[in-house]
Amino acid sequence: MTDSDGSNSVESVVAGHVKRLLHDAKPPDLSAELDAVEGMKDVQEYLLELRFLLEDYAKGNFSRPIKLRGVVAGRLKAFQANMNHLTWQISQIAAGDFTQRVEFLGEFSSSFNSMVVQLDEALTELRKKEEELTSLTKMLEFEVEQRGAALNRLRVSEAKFKYLADHDPLTGALNRRSFMQFAEASLDRSRNEGVHCCLALLDIDYFKRFNDTFGHLEGDNAIRHVTEFGRNVLRSDDCMGRYGGEEFIFIFSNADGDQGVAAAERVRKTIAEHPITVNDRPRRLTVSIGVVHIDPQRNDLRGVDIQRLLQAATASADLALYGAKENGRNQTRFQPLPEDLSVFVNPPSHTTVVQEKSPMEGTGS
Amino acid sequence: MDGNRKYKFSWDVIGADMADARPSLGDSTLVAVYRLLQFTMRDVIEQRYGTEVTDELFRAAGVVAGKAFFEKFCSEAKTLQELTRQVQEKFRELGIGIVRFEITDAEKNYFQLTVDEDLDCSGLPDSSDQICIYDEGFIKGILDSFTGFDFKVNEVDCWCSGARTCRFNAQVAG
Incomplete structure (x- = not known):
């Protein structure tokens, strides 16, 4: 919109500024003209904060506190909370809690949950095999122990027989x-x-x-x-x-x-x-x-x-x-x-x- | 006073067999009915004793509820992992809210969690007030019972996005 004197209307300046806040790589400063517009400073701060938050999210940083209010802020907070909870869930899974399930993030959730289930099954199978191996090892150790004891008895017996074969039973001197x-x-x-x-x-x-x-x-x-x-x-x-x-x-x-x-x-x-x-x-x-x-x-x-x-x-x-x-x-x-x-x-x-x-x-x- | 009390809480005093007590209506009611009770109580108490006392009383009531909740539903939990799982499951099963833990640091006794679709506040109009006072007490009651420590729980973020979600920090007091 252009005023009759050829200058842009306030509405068009505001709209252009908001558009630049949303699209430009470098956010524009608030001009003196726009600063005088009621509520424009709040909009500027809101959109700048929104840009910073989205930039953090794009980099995977979800720790920035959200001080904004309203529905948009609420949605962002929900997303932030979900991502923080997902991080916590992964740490729980890493600690062995395979009951964790993700209930948001759509297709990612089902893939993630499927992965956790498979991981749980694989680890359960591994543990089962480990238990079997441990059991087998214990049996083998027992067997080796038994054989060792029998071998020792045999050695003692052999030594005894050798002694008896080499020595005079009355005196203990060599025969x-x-x-x-x-x-x-x-x-x-x-x-x-x-x-x-x-x-x-x-x-x-x-x-x-x-x-x-x-x-x-x-x-x-x-x-x-x-x-x-x-x-x-x-x-x-x-x-x-x-x-x-x-x-x-x-x-x-x-x-x-x-x-x-x-x-x-x-x-x-x-x-x-x-x-x-x-x-x-x-x-x-x-x-x-x-x-x-x-x-x-x-x-x-x-x-x-x-x-x-x-x-x-x-x-x-x-x-x-x-x-x-x-x-x-x-x-x-x-x-x-x-x-x-x-x-x-x-x-x-x-x-x-x-x-x-x-x-x-x-x-x- | 303790011996002559009329309203000392235990699970027994609120009735156990709803199938017998409410054979037609069952053991559920509307969230609005629950809130009707809670918010009218807030109204009356606030009028008589002021906002601060009202919050104090609701927080204290939340602690009693949290301890009772722990004794009834979570007392078998031996590890923090088991506790978080049981709290999540029971909150969902009983329709209290969807609990999502963000930090559970057993060494520092520090917890951060959110409650989504909260029974007390979900859907309330957006305001600057932190109104989940009862929830603060409830969470404190659970953590105090499990750890034996005296926790301080604060609602640090409460927002309106349709399904109002609240974030709580909990750490040992002092």
Whole structure:
């Protein structure tokens, strides 16, 4: 509208201004002319606030307080409240509340609700599978535990059987078979590494008479007594086995002839110094020991079968023991391994005797 | 006074079996009838005691109602999540309003929610007054019962858009 003087009417200026407020990228300021129009300032402020609010909403910011009034403001507030509630609902869903449903936003709501339902179903299925897996894991753990326990029992049992297979049940010393295995390994290592070693045989003096006098149970005690005290004075590398009856066999590792005799003497002396108690009275036990030295320097021993070498050494020690018995008992007798191993069964012609007085003479072995 | 009171509230005093009590009319009535009672009460009390006392009395009545509501409908709620769900469901089921939570901060004990299609105020003419005083008390009664704290609830936004919607802030008093 144009006035008769060619100027624009107030109505057209207002309409143009409002149009620019609604459409222009940069909102126009209120001119002095429009400022004078009653209510125009309120319209300007209202529309500016509306622009700011819509700009915030376009950017996803719904926190700006709405101070406007009226239906338009009411609609915006409802939209803002719905979006804030939607944000809250999503946080609830994230926390596991799948009962949340969106009831506004039209098609978005049904898609969103469908997504929540599917998410709930998928998670429920996952939880079910997790529970199944947990249950299976527990069953497996139980099974493994059971098997582990059974395996442990088996190991204990095996260890027990191995011990019983390797040891003499009366004394706990190695039995003859396992001692011989140990001795073969020791002799072999000794020969290969050039280390001296000695083998010794021990026999309890007058054991038959002891047995006859005090009975077999006391005889068994005497054998245990000799084992206990004999074993106490061995070095860590030495080994003691029960050869049979009242006879014991030793390997003194890393010992030349003198050291072997010294080791045997420690055994003999400690047994002699610790009497056994029989019928509440101390009874002195003595032993005789034959020692043989296996010299690693002897070249002729290098090719000899280890079992044959052990056999020869044992026979030589037996001969030395025999000499000790013949010579009065309670003594250690030494002899070197014979030059010719084929004659080891023959008594040696020269033996060295380490002797003490015999405690019980003329009463058998 | 407590022992001689005539109107001490409990669910029993308002009648339980409406099928027996109102076999023809049932247990529902018009929103206008509910408001007729409430707004005439406001009118009379305001005339006699002033606006401030009227608001105070309505808020206090709302607290009693909120606590009774919690005891009857929400006392099984063990978590905040369960409480919000039960409040939303019961408000809708009983036609009180559509509750939409916007903030539920259990650590700070701070809540913000809106009530749409509110039984007390939806459809009232637009005015500058915050008139959902009874609702403030009602929400306080529920939150006090659930948390054991003393909440202060304010209606911070109330607007007319046909379905008048109200926004409330709730936080521990003091």
